Amino acid sequence: MKILVCIKQVNETPDGHTQAMNRFDEYALEEALCIKERFKEAGLDGGVDVITLGPEGAETVVKRAFGMGADNGCHLVSDPKQNGSSAVTAGLIAGAVKGCAYDLVVTGIMSQDRMEGQTGPILAELMGLACATGVVATSLVPGAAVIEVEREMEKGERDCLAMTLPALITVQAGINSPRYPSLSKVLKAAKKTIKTLAVEAVPADTQTLVRLEAPLKSRSGRVLGGTVDDKAVALFDLLRERGIL
Amino acid sequence: MRPIAVVVEHDAGGIIPVTHELLACARILADQTQSSIVAVIPGKGDPAMAKQIADLGIETVDLAIIGMDGYNSEAYKGALFQLFTTLAPLYIIVGHTATGRDFAPGLGVRLGGGSIAGVNHIVSDQTGPLFSRPVLNGVKNALVRPDASPCIIMVQPGAFRVQGTSFACPARVTAMDIRFTGGTIQPLGIKTVTTQGEDLDQAAVIVAAGRGLGERENLDILERFAALFPNSVVGASRPLVDDGWIEYRFQVGITGARVSPKLYIACGISGSSQHLAGILGSELIVSVNSDPNAAIFNHSDLCIVADLFEFISAFERILQRHP
Ligand SMILES: Cc1cc2nc3c(=O)[nH]c(=O)nc-3n(C[C@H](O)[C@H](O)[C@H](O)COP(=O)(O)OP(=O)(O)OC[C@H]3O[C@@H](n4cnc5c(N)ncnc54)[C@H](O)[C@@H]3O)c2cc1C
Numbered sequence: 001m002k003i004l005v006c007i008k009q010v011n012e013t014p015d016g017h018t019q020a021m022n023r024f025d026e027y028a029l030e031e032a033l034c035i036k037e038r039f040k041e042a043g044l045d046g047g048v049d050v051i052t053l054g055p056e057g058a059e060t061v062v063k064r065a066f067g068m069g070a071d072n073g074c075h076l077v078s079d080p081k082q083n084g085s086s087a088v089t090a091g092l093i094a095g096a097v098k099g100c101a102y103d104l105v106v107t108g109i110m111s112q113d114r115m116e117g118q119t120g121p122i123l124a125e126l127m128g129l130a131c132a133t134g135v136v137a138t139s140l141v142p143g144a145a146v147i148e149v150e151r152e153m154e155k156g157e158r159d160c161l162a163m164t165l166p167a168l169i170t171v172q173a174g175i176n177s178p179r180y181p182s183l184s185k186v187l188k189a190a191k192k193t194i195k196t197l198a199v200e201a202v203p204a205d206t207q208t209l210v211r212l213e214a215p216l217k218s219r220s221g222r223v224l225g226g227t228v229d230d231k232a233v234a235l236f237d238l239l240r241e242r243g244i245l
Numbered sequence: 246m247r248p249i250a251v252v253v254e255h256d257a258g259g260i261i262p263v264t265h266e267l268l269a270c271a272r273i274l275a276d277q278t279q280s281s282i283v284a285v286i287p288g289k290g291d292p293a294m295a296k297q298i299a300d301l302g303i304e305t306v307d308l309a310i311i312g313m314d315g316y317n318s319e320a321y322k323g324a325l326f327q328l329f330t331t332l333a334p335l336y337i338i339v340g341h342t343a344t345g346r347d348f349a350p351g352l353g354v355r356l357g358g359g360s361i362a363g364v365n366h367i368v369s370d371q372t373g374p375l376f377s378r379p380v381l382n383g384v385k386n387a388l389v390r391p392d393a394s395p396c397i398i399m400v401q402p403g404a405f406r407v408q409g410t411s412f413a414c415p416a417r418v419t420a421m422d423i424r425f426t427g428g429t430i431q432p433l434g435i436k437t438v439t440t441q442g443e444d445l446d447q448a449a450v451i452v453a454a455g456r457g458l459g460e461r462e463n464l465d466i467l468e469r470f471a472a473l474f475p476n477s478v479v480g481a482s483r484p485l486v487d488d489g490w491i492e493y494r495f496q497v498g499i500t501g502a503r504v505s506p507k508l509y510i511a512c513g514i515s516g517s518s519q520h521l522a523g524i525l526g527s528e529l530i531v532s533v534n535s536d537p538n539a540a541i542f543n544h545s546d547l548c549i550v551a552d553l554f555e556f557i558s559a560f561e562r563i564l565q566r567h568p
């Protein structure tokens with residue numbers, strides 16, 4: 001069972017000082033590691049590779065993945081000015097893994113910064129794989145060529161389906177409890193090499209970012225001023241006035 | 246003239262309300278681009294459903310995908326690819342829903358076009374329509390211009406208002422069959438896992454906790470704060486439920502409950518579109534967040550920029566003085 005997981009490094013704080021693995025990708029990686037372990041228990045081989053597209057420095061996220069238990073890692077080094085949409089990300093990843101025969105590709109449901117949720121399903125299309133998004137449960141019989149998944153729908157419903165491998169899934173948060181990197185794996189990770197690939201030709205994007213804007217307001221948004229006590233008094237007064245308190 | 250196509254969302258119970266929001270979005274685009282609208286119902290063929298849409302004055306294609314049993318992304322992509330190759334729409338409007346998110350991006354690639362996710366607003370520009378979508382946890386909207394055609398617009402549920410239905414002459418329904426013969430996805434049915442509790446529905450005041458809470462132990466502080474209000478309950482954003490801090494029935498948002506209390510107090514919640522979708526029916530929304538740029542403040546009546554713990558202590562002190 002060869003599994004590829006797409007992971008992204010994102011800014012955790014607006015100033016970009018703290019960077020972390022996209023929270024949604026931790027669930028994707030954890031799910032891949034659990035599947036690999038199930039195969040190992042059944043005496044079958046399994047390996048989890050991770051790939052990230054990002055500027056120099058983004059390989060930190062690969063090291064974290066090694067610490068969690070990933071076997072191999074690849075960093076596709078992009079130009080820091082590059083601001084492509086999920087279509088470009090998926091195109092570059094598809095190009096980089098061409099010829100690698102993965103049984104399963106796993107991505108997160110969305111990136112915290114771009115929030116498109118499209119890299120996975122576009123990548124599936126480019127790689128010619130069946131695809132299921134928003135997966136909240138997986139089961140596969142080691143050795144069998146099928147994965148059964150449950151997709152989260154609105155209203156607490158789940159769409160259950162079986163896909164023939166190879167396939168791609170995008171994993172929804174809450175599917176598992178992502179592990180923390182273990183000290184022994186982190187130490188071993190220090191000796192592992194990350195395959196580095198330069199981005200050569202960037203595929204044409206399907207959209208251009210024209211500008212960023214402040215979101216529209218749907219309510220008045222009265223901002224309370226003063227000290228924290230003043231703010232508490234103001235809320236108290238308003239709720240008394242409205243008869244809530 | 247290239248039309249604007251709308252992919253109708255439906256389930257066993259019929260047309261899903263979000264479909265009317267998709268039509269509202271299509272009307273805005275149709276006005277801006279002088280195009281006509283055509284609705285497509287991918288399914289088993291359902292003349293009654295098709296009539297419901299056509300009666301709104303919208304030309305409708307009742308697309309029976311022979312060989313598809315229940316939703317199947319392969320069947321959707323295959324059949325819609327065939328239909329749209331001949332229909333040549335300028336834009337294709339799809340819900341940014343569990344279903345839309347599943348088939349639309351791949352369909353866009355197959356059609357040689359593109360797809361824009363989570364669209365919440367359309368701006369008209371000399372170069373044509375620009376589409377707004379949230380980025381950075383909703384702190385900003387990105388305005389994007391499609392560079393590939395057709396462009397699939399994945400519409401954020403709740404973002405487009407449904408206009409009152411004005412009288413319209415019923416439009417034509419075209420019935421169409423497309424055979425589906427793929428075989429890599431096999432549907433195993435829909436399962437209902439959780440029924441929402443009544444706690445959130447019945448509460449007059451919801452104090453909602455977000456990741457800003459930091460530690461699970463701090464939930465006690467929120468419980469105490471909520472207890473200050475009559476008929477109140479603690480709700481939560483999704484990550485707290487994902488982490489097992491709170492049961493699913495207390496989750497607010499697009500994949501949780503849509504609530505409409507008298508008062509909603511969001512504590513340490515950033516205001517992602519998925520959370521907002523659940524709270525906009527509240528009478529009064531108060532938000533406490535330490536980040537003055539948090540998106541939630543755009544959708545609040547009262548904005549309290551503060552550390553939530555300091556604010557709660559201050560509020561408790563005030564209440565002690567005015568019992
Ligand atoms: C398909 C899909 C469905 C989803 N459905 C839902 C859903 O139904 N409901 C839902 O909630 N989410 C849902 N999500 C997740 C959603 O995208 C966000 O990840 C989530 O809402 C963020 O939760 P949050 O605001 O609590 O956390 P964050 O976005 O991390 O925000 C935490 C906030 O706390 C503030 N803060 C930090 N410390 C303090 C402090 N001491 N005092 C005050 N403020 C502080 C920060 O400034 C920040 O704004 C869904 C996502 C997807 C992809």
Ligand SMILES: Nc1ncnc2c1ncn2[C@@H]1O[C@H](COP(=O)(O)O)[C@@H](O)[C@H]1O
Pocket residue numbers: 006007008009022024025028051052053054086089106107108109110111114115116117118119120
């Ligand atoms: N730069 C990237 N490198 C690797 N994987 C990515 C990258 N961007 C997005 N992904 C993957 O695609 C998913 C969806 O991202 P997005 O389409 O940006 O919302 C993420 O959860 C990741 O698994």
